[in-house]
Amino acid sequence: MAVIQSRGKRLADWVTDRLIRGALWLLLCLPFDTRRHVAAALMAHIVAPLAGWRARIRDNLTLVRPDLPADQRKALERAVPRSIGRTLAELYSGPDFVARVAGEPLQGPGVPALEEALRTRRPVLLVTGHLGNYDAIRGGLIARGYPVGGLYRPMDNAFFNEHYVAAISRIGTPLFPRGRKGLAEMIRFLKGGGMVGVVLDQSMGDGAVLSFFGQPALTSLSPAEMALRYDALVLPTYGLRRPDGGFDLRVEAAIPHSTAEAMTQALNDSLEAQVRAHMDQWLWTHRRWKMTNRIY
Known part of the structure; x- marks a missing residue:
């Protein structure tokens, strides 16, 4: 059967x-x-x-x-x-997408810290959510010469996953699939002074119970834990779509190192503020609140 x-x-x-x-x-x-x-x-x-x-x-x-x-x-x-x-x-x-984001200026209080990390080759975790286009920052930074990789979750449909990964590879590489092998490659890249884009707003079964929009939401602590272990800078980043078809590439102030839980909650709070300001651009189709919303 x-x-x-x-x-x-x-x-x-x-x-x-x-x-x-x-x-x-x-x-x-x-x-x-x-x-x-x-x-x-x-x-x-x-x-x-x-x-x-x-x-x-x-x-x-x-x-x-x-x-x-x-x-x-x-x-x-x-x-x-x-x-x-x-x-x-x-x-x-x-190429069309990269050409559109390549000319957009970097905005936000975290830009100087990002530029300093590039100069000193300090590892950076660029943490975002499914808001606007989450690959706009990655594409825009790679076009400027920043060493940016991306962590992605392979699709359940293996046939779709094959051409999806090929497509996002045309925006830039390296890319690291979630899993033991991908994680090991990503850590080597980070330790060499690389920057990695991470999408944090998916419900993770092994995550910590933190708050998002005032409701409990399982959230992965892995980015914060890696930051603490490898002294990586943690920057909330967003590619927000504008009515004219362009993007605002925002780099928020760095999240101070403390505990993994406190850092991750700060990342949730940063994303929530941006979602509230751009409600139509977030992926409200997500099963983000599995713990509370019984329809799931």
């Missing part, structure tokens, strides 16, 4: 991947900005209803922002899938 189920899942993954590949091929035939607009529309009007994203967005907002007026919640149910579509199109646009 397990073999039959495994074969069935593999076939379903293959079919899903072929549909995605076909859609991406059509999108990539379009000019960059048109590509992003079309991907946004497809996500909002086709994928979101079929995948049940609107209900997930609504439930998450009800949990952490019960004060939000109904019309704003409805608007976010449409806007969030559009943001996801734009991000997907950008991640698959390699």
Whole structure:
């Protein structure tokens, strides 16, 4: 029975991947900005209803922002899938995407510390969330000559994962998959003075119970623990999308070294502040609050 189920899942993954590949091929035939607009529309009007994203967005907002007026919640149910579509199109646009972010200035109080770390070859952890486009900072810094790698979680669909990793590799390398081998490679890169982009806002079963939007959220302590172990600078970073199609590349003030729990909570607080300011750009389809939201 397990073999039959495994074969069935593999076939379903293959079919899903072929549909995605076909859609991406059509999108990539379009000019960059048109590509992003079309991907946004497809996500909002086709994928979101079929995948049940609107209900997930609504439930998450009800949990952490019960004060939000109904019309704003409805608007976010449409806007969030559009943001996801734009991000997907950008991640698959390699050179076009890098060209767009390469000319954007670095902003924020953490920029001098980042420049000093480059000069002294101090390890840096660039911590972000699924807000705006989380690869905008990585692409923008690599274009400026910064040694930036990325930690990523391999997709459950192995067929999709193959071309997804190839796509984000065109934004820049090295890339490190979560797991023992990837972690060892990432540590060697960090110890050599590298910088690594880490996305922190996924619920991790082995994470600590910390607060995010006033609700308990399992959060990985690994970035803070690595920072303490290898004396790495910890910088919250964000690639925030602007209405004109460009990005604000923000580098916030460094998180002071203390305990892994306190540092990680500070990172959660930084991300929460940015999400509150840019509600339509965060991935509200996430199962971020598994501990509290029983619909999961």
